[in-house]
Amino acid sequence: MSQAIKKVVIAGGGTAGWMTAAALSKLMGGQIEVTLVESESIGTIGVGEATIPTLVFFHRLLGIDEAEFLRETQGTYKLGIRFENWRDVGKDYTHAFGVTGKDCWACGFQHFWMRARQLGLAEDFGEYCLERRAAEAHKFSHLPNIGLNYAFHMDASRYAAYLRKFSEGFGVQRVEGKIDQVQLHPHNGYIRALKLDSGQEVAGDFFIDCTGMRALLIEKALHTGYESWSHWLPCDSAVAVQTEAVEPPVPFTRSIAHESAWQWRIPLQNRVGNGLVYAGSYQSDESAREQLLENIRGKTLTDPLLIKFQTGRRRKQWHKNCLAVGLSSGFLEPLESTSIHLIQQNIVRFLRFFPQTEIHPREVDEFNRQCAFDMERIRDFIILHYKVTDRDDTEFWRHCRQMEIPDTLAAKIDMFRETGHVFREANELFVDSWQQVMLGQGLMPERYHPLVDSMSEQELAGFIQQIKRGVDQQVASLKDHNDYLANFVGGASKSHS
Ligand code: FAD
Numbered sequence: 001m002s003q004a005i006k007k008v009v010i011a012g013g014g015t016a017g018w019m020t021a022a023a024l025s026k027l028m029g030g031q032i033e034v035t036l037v038e039s040e041s042i043g044t045i046g047v048g049e050a051t052i053p054t055l056v057f058f059h060r061l062l063g064i065d066e067a068e069f070l071r072e073t074q075g076t077y078k079l080g081i082r083f084e085n086w087r088d089v090g091k092d093y094t095h096a097f098g099v100t101g102k103d104c105w106a107c108g109f110q111h112f113w114m115r116a117r118q119l120g121l122a123e124d125f126g127e128y129c130l131e132r133r134a135a136e137a138h139k140f141s142h143l144p145n146i147g148l149n150y151a152f153h154m155d156a157s158r159y160a161a162y163l164r165k166f167s168e169g170f171g172v173q174r175v176e177g178k179i180d181q182v183q184l185h186p187h188n189g190y191i192r193a194l195k196l197d198s199g200q201e202v203a204g205d206f207f208i209d210c211t212g213m214r215a216l217l218i219e220k221a222l223h224t225g226y227e228s229w230s231h232w233l234p235c236d237s238a239v240a241v242q243t244e245a246v247e248p249p250v251p252f253t254r255s256i257a258h259e260s261a262w263q264w265r266i267p268l269q270n271r272v273g274n275g276l277v278y279a280g281s282y283q284s285d286e287s288a289r290e291q292l293l294e295n296i297r298g299k300t301l302t303d304p305l306l307i308k309f310q311t312g313r314r315r316k317q318w319h320k321n322c323l324a325v326g327l328s329s330g331f332l333e334p335l336e337s338t339s340i341h342l343i344q345q346n347i348v349r350f351l352r353f354f355p356q357t358e359i360h361p362r363e364v365d366e367f368n369r370q371c372a373f374d375m376e377r378i379r380d381f382i383i384l385h386y387k388v389t390d391r392d393d394t395e396f397w398r399h400c401r402q403m404e405i406p407d408t409l410a411a412k413i414d415m416f417r418e419t420g421h422v423f424r425e426a427n428e429l430f431v432d433s434w435q436q437v438m439l440g441q442g443l444m445p446e447r448y449h450p451l452v453d454s455m456s457e458q459e460l461a462g463f464i465q466q467i468k469r470g471v472d473q474q475v476a477s478l479k480d481h482n483d484y485l486a487n488f489v490g491g492a493s494k495s496h497s
Pocket of ligand 1: 042216
């Protein structure tokens, strides 16, 4: 393709479509024309309500006002995820967004903590993490220089509507209609236009496939291929339902493991999002629906929605003049709330790679390599929760303990078990999270770094206590989450950077 991209067409208006439209129109609006086609009769998937801290930066990039966003989406703050019954029935831990303790130049805090623990000088690992402690205390405040790492819970439908308004303000043209056909250029197989069932044609230079699991452009038209990871992640179904709120929202997501499933609970200002993710080969749809309805609180506001999925990734996220964003690009179950993060990664990466004149295959290959790396590392992190567990009470959990895992994950687990080390590879998303989840799931390293022994017991005790005192003081200075939220959303917004 030898012409500059002037007209971008986005197919689909769910979270992916409108996040893409918002970013392209705000950041490149003067240079390109953006059109979005969506079908109200098809609708959106209607789930995807927990996020991770990278969304805060995406919003800052777009200049989105946080108070307005929270107001419009009935959003709440999120400091982490509480994993209940994952290590074993009755055992809980929290994967919080912050850093635990204090690393030194040679090794991570976990090495100091391990020796202190052996000597009876330390409490649970999570006691030294501000975000975890604040979550448990139901507290929140904005601290200078993002001293408290946070993300959001939000209403997915309201978020898409909010971003639609935002994008239209920056000139995005919305076309209502059902895409009937994807027309290709006969000479190179690039997409030429979308033909709607009304007969209207929407032509463009570049197309972004945000049609969700249908993947109308990237797969149905361009046959890009899909790499399935279902042999590593046994869950392939979900049932979701919304309920009335019966208590003030807590600043964390709950993830509750069951016999062959896990359940999410996402608190918004006005309601709660609930769902059960399960493996169809271990649990029927009907029993999953019953289990979910038995384990929720408050009146249901919607009928239970059944969703089937195949975990994996599109072999190429960018193929010819088409980029897949959102569910069309692949799917990882929502255990660590990473899908919206992957949406924004694809958008921001696309802007970085935005073709100046023509599409270069070398750049497209590099783009796809980076996307594959991101997804594979997140995939490994999710598999970790299933694989490293003491649970053996059901066939499902016994299968998870014994199943094969990717070599990359096996190497990380072995390294942690043998040495207590976790090393960040390239720009992988999770860093401190690995220690938190491995320890939380019951994987205790066999030894700690020898440098720790150069401290006397007294010095070590002083070091550990000093960190704990610092966290105690910070937690005490925070406000009640619900009061803070009500005040922030109701009051004037301000910048927190
Ligand atoms: P969709 O919402 O399905 O949107 C597709 C769009 O394409 C719609 O506008 C539709 O109308 C349009 N469309 C489709 N076909 C046509 C056609 N023929 N003509 C015109 N328009 C068409 N992510 C998180 O980050 N956090 C979570 O907590 C989380 N929880 C999840 C729970 C479950 C059970 C599932 C399945 C996913 C979850 N996700 C989560 C993922 C998240 O829901 C998605 O990443 C997000 O909603 C983006 O979806 P989408 O926009 O790609 O697709």
